[in-house]
Amino acid sequence: MNDPRARFFLLVLYTTALSLATSLTTVVSLTVLGASVWVLPRVRASTKAFLKAFIPSALIFGSVTWAFQGAIAFEAVLRLAGLMLGPWAFFQTTEPESIYQVMVWLRVPRSWGFTFSVSRQFLEILTSDLTEIWHTLLTRGLPLDRPLKRWFNLPRFLLPVLVSSFHTAEQLAETLETRGIAQLPQSHPTFHWKKKDSLGTLAGFLLVGFSLWTR
Secondary structure, X not given: OOOHHHHHHHHHHHHHHHHHOOOHHHHHHHHHHHHHXXXXXXXXXXXXXXXXXXXXXXXXXXXXXXXXXXXXXXXXXXXHHHHHHHHHHHHHHOOHHHHHHHHHHOOOXXXXXXXXXXXXXXXXXXXXXXXXXXXXXXXXXXXXXXHHHHHHOHHHHHHHHXXXXXXXXXXXXXXXXXXXXXXXXXXXXXXXXXXXXXXXXXXXXXXXXXHHHOO
């Protein structure tokens, strides 16, 4: 789907369908369907990062619900996986500028949308800086690859991270001020809705109907 609005609609409808599902079979079906997003290259490339976020959450969530019943814990973990997969795929396949345009189209204040868009791009830059600093310190012999010594050497890692983040934020602020971002015309976003966007949205409604039908 090319239109970011269609992806947003599909995300909302998929999340709604998964939230409304009460049958274990329905939850399994929707989660497996959600896992099909891994055919997308950008989602598949971020598998490691997703698992780092999902596995601890699943262990905690599963441990808490296991006290009630094993089947309930299994269903809860599956539902959690589906609810995390949808937003994850959306943010991996949609550029910050497109998300900003969708927020403007939804009548969200432009200042909120702009703040969200810039913040996400800032996080991407900061993540790149973190990786570079991490490898630099490892090259210099700092034992950050060992869990116990990592905690003792954490201040040596955090200081350059803070300096880098402040420097990046200052550069971003100066760039926005130089370009006169506050005086830019408030243009309306342009979208190109195509047939496959309609089909994707229709599929989302069918998922909601399927969840309601199997309740």
